[in-house]
Amino acid sequence: MPDCSKTGKAHGLQPVGFGSARAEVPFSSNNVRLSPREWLVAGAIAAAVFWLIPILWQRIEPFEPGPDYRIPYPDSEHSLAEDYWMYRRWCREACREDNILVVGDSVIWGHYVYADQTLSHYLGGLSGDNRFRNLGVDGIHPAALEGLVQHYAGDLTGKRVLLFCNPLWMASDERDLKTGREDGFQHPRLVPQFSPRIPCYKEPLEGRLGVVVQRNAGFLGWVNHLRLAYFQSSDFAAWTRDNPYADPLRAITLELPSPHEPPPDAEAEPWTAKGIEPYNPPWVDLETSIQWAAFRRTVRTLQGRGNRVFVLVGPFNEHMLMEPSLAKYRKVQAGIAAWLEASGIPHCVPPALPSELYADASHPLAAGYQELARRLWANESFAKFRQGVAAGLAPR
Amino acid sequence: MSFQTWTFALFLAAVYPVYLLLRKTPFRALWLLAASYVFYGWLHPLWPLLLLCATTVDYLAVLGMDKTRLKRTFLLLSLANAMALLGFFKYGDFIVETVNGLLKWAGAGYILAAPKVLLPTGLAFYVFQSLTYTIGFYRGEVERETNFVRYAAFVAMFPTVSMGPIERAKNILPQLRQTPKISAQDLADGLSLFVVGLFKKLVLADWLGLYVENVYNTPGRFEAPALLLATLTFSWQLYFDFSGYSDMARGVARALGIRIMLNFNHPYLAIGLRDFWHRWHIGLSTWFRDYFYIPLGGSRRGAWATYRNMFLTMVVSGLWHEARWTFVIWGAYHGLGFVLTRRLEETSFYRERVPRLVKVLWVFSFVSFGWIFFKAKTWADAWTIIARIARWVWADPKFPLVFVAMIAAAWLYQAISESQFRAILSSAPVRIAIVVLMILAVAIFAQSGVQPFIYGGKF
Numbered sequence: 001m002p003d004c005s006k007t008g009k010a011h012g013l014q015p016v017g018f019g020s021a022r023a024e025v026p027f028s029s030n031n032v033r034l035s036p037r038e039w040l041v042a043g044a045i046a047a048a049v050f051w052l053i054p055i056l057w058q059r060i061e062p063f064e065p066g067p068d069y070r071i072p073y074p075d076s077e078h079s080l081a082e083d084y085w086m087y088r089r090w091c092r093e094a095c096r097e098d099n100i101l102v103v104g105d106s107v108i109w110g111h112y113v114y115a116d117q118t119l120s121h122y123l124g125g126l127s128g129d130n131r132f133r134n135l136g137v138d139g140i141h142p143a144a145l146e147g148l149v150q151h152y153a154g155d156l157t158g159k160r161v162l163l164f165c166n167p168l169w170m171a172s173d174e175r176d177l178k179t180g181r182e183d184g185f186q187h188p189r190l191v192p193q194f195s196p197r198i199p200c201y202k203e204p205l206e207g208r209l210g211v212v213v214q215r216n217a218g219f220l221g222w223v224n225h226l227r228l229a230y231f232q233s234s235d236f237a238a239w240t241r242d243n244p245y246a247d248p249l250r251a252i253t254l255e256l257p258s259p260h261e262p263p264p265d266a267e268a269e270p271w272t273a274k275g276i277e278p279y280n281p282p283w284v285d286l287e288t289s290i291q292w293a294a295f296r297r298t299v300r301t302l303q304g305r306g307n308r309v310f311v312l313v314g315p316f317n318e319h320m321l322m323e324p325s326l327a328k329y330r331k332v333q334a335g336i337a338a339w340l341e342a343s344g345i346p347h348c349v350p351p352a353l354p355s356e357l358y359a360d361a362s363h364p365l366a367a368g369y370q371e372l373a374r375r376l377w378a379n380e381s382f383a384k385f386r387q388g389v390a391a392g393l394a395p396r
Numbered sequence: 397m398s399f400q401t402w403t404f405a406l407f408l409a410a411v412y413p414v415y416l417l418l419r420k421t422p423f424r425a426l427w428l429l430a431a432s433y434v435f436y437g438w439l440h441p442l443w444p445l446l447l448l449c450a451t452t453v454d455y456l457a458v459l460g461m462d463k464t465r466l467k468r469t470f471l472l473l474s475l476a477n478a479m480a481l482l483g484f485f486k487y488g489d490f491i492v493e494t495v496n497g498l499l500k501w502a503g504a505g506y507i508l509a510a511p512k513v514l515l516p517t518g519l520a521f522y523v524f525q526s527l528t529y530t531i532g533f534y535r536g537e538v539e540r541e542t543n544f545v546r547y548a549a550f551v552a553m554f555p556t557v558s559m560g561p562i563e564r565a566k567n568i569l570p571q572l573r574q575t576p577k578i579s580a581q582d583l584a585d586g587l588s589l590f591v592v593g594l595f596k597k598l599v600l601a602d603w604l605g606l607y608v609e610n611v612y613n614t615p616g617r618f619e620a621p622a623l624l625l626a627t628l629t630f631s632w633q634l635y636f637d638f639s640g641y642s643d644m645a646r647g648v649a650r651a652l653g654i655r656i657m658l659n660f661n662h663p664y665l666a667i668g669l670r671d672f673w674h675r676w677h678i679g680l681s682t683w684f685r686d687y688f689y690i691p692l693g694g695s696r697r698g699a700w701a702t703y704r705n706m707f708l709t710m711v712v713s714g715l716w717h718e719a720r721w722t723f724v725i726w727g728a729y730h731g732l733g734f735v736l737t738r739r740l741e742e743t744s745f746y747r748e749r750v751p752r753l754v755k756v757l758w759v760f761s762f763v764s765f766g767w768i769f770f771k772a773k774t775w776a777d778a779w780t781i782i783a784r785i786a787r788w789v790w791a792d793p794k795f796p797l798v799f800v801a802m803i804a805a806a807w808l809y810q811a812i813s814e815s816q817f818r819a820i821l822s823s824a825p826v827r828i829a830i831v832v833l834m835i836l837a838v839a840i841f842a843q844s845g846v847q848p849f850i851y852g853g854k855f
Contacts, residue, residue: 029658033584034584035584039588042828042835209402237841241607244796
């Protein structure tokens with residue numbers, strides 16, 4: 001072990017012994033020099049700290065989600081929609097009991113409604129025992145949902161999962177992530193970083209590698225959680241620049257944002273009242289659809305973990321579709337149903353809700369969720385699913 | 397690619413195991429060369445051609461020196477090639493802009509077209525590094541390298557190709573000729589150096605840089621307190637950034653079994669300007685001392701010649717950093733400082749009566765003032781900053797208090813490590829604790845994204 005007290009004297013101004021094969025060069029100007037054994041100790045301590053801190057944090061930061069909890073939407077102060085560490089925590093909590101987990105995008109999350117006006121809330125009301133949990137994520141799409149389930153929803157194992165399929169993501173090449181130009185899309189950190197290739201995802205190699213590392217390092221996910229929950233989504237350094245006299249430790253209030261409100265710009269009115277016009281999306285071919293392929297993989301992943309999966313398809317706001325598009329949509333809808341049928345996956349493809357119950361192309365209003373819950377409840381296949389009836393299983 | 401990126405981690409993970417397998421074989425240099433060209437080409441695919449050109453000309457120049465009697469001719473060829481590369485890629489726009497400025501002042505009705513060439517990263521570093529071979533051979537300090545691959549590996553070696561340290565052929569070529577002994581301690585040392593460098597860059601430099609960039613990007617919006625604090629902070633940002641790179645470069649080289657020079661040695665503990673330049677960017681300062689100052693005559697031809705040589709050396713050194721008049725001014729500022737303080741620093745009064753703290757603070761203040769010209773984008777910005785500091789109008793600088801703690805801690809650590817109390821820092825628990833904290837800090841700050849090195853874009 002080198003005598004580091006002597007390296008202080010070796011802060012020589014000039015290196016010694018040039019010309020020899022192994023010139024004796026001062027190690028460094030500082031004393032931070034460890035032996036191999038000391039490195040093992042440091043590495044072990046660092047690894048233990050990395051592992052322990054996120055675990056201990058969950059004991060420190062109060063988290064008492066009620067039955068209508070959902071991952072809070074970004075507002076000016078907080079942005080937990082991309083807080084996948086928090087999602088994992090919520091998922092673990094939701095999976096503790098014999099709940100039915102409702103997984104999907106902003107339709108499940110409830111983009112235009114309060115937390116107690118979502119599909120999972122109304123299903124819970126119909127069940128009488130509040131066993132439905134909202135594991136939706138606002139802004140997510142099938143390609144990102146696949147990553148969410150793979151990397152952050154490991155507790156979805158041996159559970160009953162109501163998985164939502166929103167045909168909106170197959171409505172156009174842009175929605176299907178197929179365009180060659182760099183189109184921004186949400187939750188890029190969840191999509192496959194290397195394979196399969198997503199044409200409009202242009203993140204350089206460095207960024208992709210960083211995403212892969214963060215997925216597998218819980219500590220980094222926890223740091224991201226702190227950043228999103230307590231530092232206005234700034235990185236820590238930028239926050240200190242913007243709040244020069246504030247104590248960063250005091251910013252960690254341990255108060256997580258409320259999930260109750262919808263986004264501030266979400267107008268809870270029928271689409272016709274908002275001046276939205278009918279439109280004519282081209283709809284993609286299911287065979288080559290990136291989003292549909294991702295959805296199928298997600299189903300398989302969930303099934304592979306021993307989950308019982310029930311798929312709810314739409315209902316899309318057909319009233320917004322002009323005639324040529326409507327016919328293509330029906331084809332897509334039929335194709336989805338055909339695959340689910342052929343794969344033996346229990347599912348429900350409810351008809352479209354009344355026009356005035358939609359806020360836009362796919363999101364219902366509160367009354368729409370209530371109606372959808374009622375229709376789903378009446379579905380025989382869903383009844384068997386929620387009762388736990390399957391081949392060889394007794395009803396729960 | 398930069399050292400502080402995941403891409404580099406992947407690169408090293410691919411290169412290093414093969415390097416270990418080949419280290420006792422003749423293919424070691426070839427593998428190092430190939431990896432270095434991939435590393436350099438990652439920045440721009442055409443730049444390796446330039447590297448190859450500089451390498452080949454100098455290699456052949458020494459071959460010519462060795463095989464003919466035209467030593468001086470071949471040396472001049474090497475120097476001309478170096479000047480041509482730097483002249484075109486680094487100074488082309490500067491020369492044209494200066495000439496155009498003169499033409500405009502003279503009322504000429506035309507201007508020259510600027511080359512607008514992208515400056516290849518590391519050009520000034522590896523050209524100077526290669527010159528240590530040709531000049532060294534001319535002086536009889538270096539043996540001719542008979543293996544072109546080995547020589548090319550010396551010039552291009554990826555730990556130093558982008559930002560130095562500017563190594564010497566007489567130091568590196570012997571190491572490349574022999575089989576490296578890479579012990580467990582070497583790996584530990586490499587890791588120690590790399591982690592310290594990474595911490596300096598990702599945590600300290602990039603963090604401080606947020607405030608500095610904010611102020612220096614639009615200096616006209618800020619008053620004296622912010623401008624002064626940004627300047628002082630930049631002193632530390634620059635140190636952490638560049639020395640952090642050097643530490644990482646040395647760490648990687650150590651793991652390859654190559655020892656490269658110490659490039660920074662607590663420069664802000666310097667007690668005089670001469671001491672400062674013995675501690676700051678040692679690779680460059682010793683290069684200019686050995687290949688410019690001494691050939692000019694050094695201090696051997698009387699006081700005035702000495703002052704002239706010192707002044708010229710610093711001016712040219714300023715221009716080496718970047719092709720802008722603000723850097724010429726910066727170099728001249730240091731040259732003037734040398735001239736004015738040389739005698740003073742030799743007096744017993746200065747050496748024995750002036751408290752060390754006073755010396756350290758005056759050198760730090762002098763150097764920090766000079767950094768204004770280094771950092772400011774234009775002469776007008778530099779003047780704005782100086783004038784506003786001098787005018788001293790108060791306004792809340794909104795300077796993060798945590799920076800005060802950070803800089804104070806760094807300075808104190810350095811002071812302790814050069815003092816009689818250095819043993820405190822040498823104890824194993826302290827060293828291990830520091831490393832663990834550094835790793836934690838790097839993990840936290842790695843979220844912030846990759847900031848380029850300050851020196852990396854200039855050379």
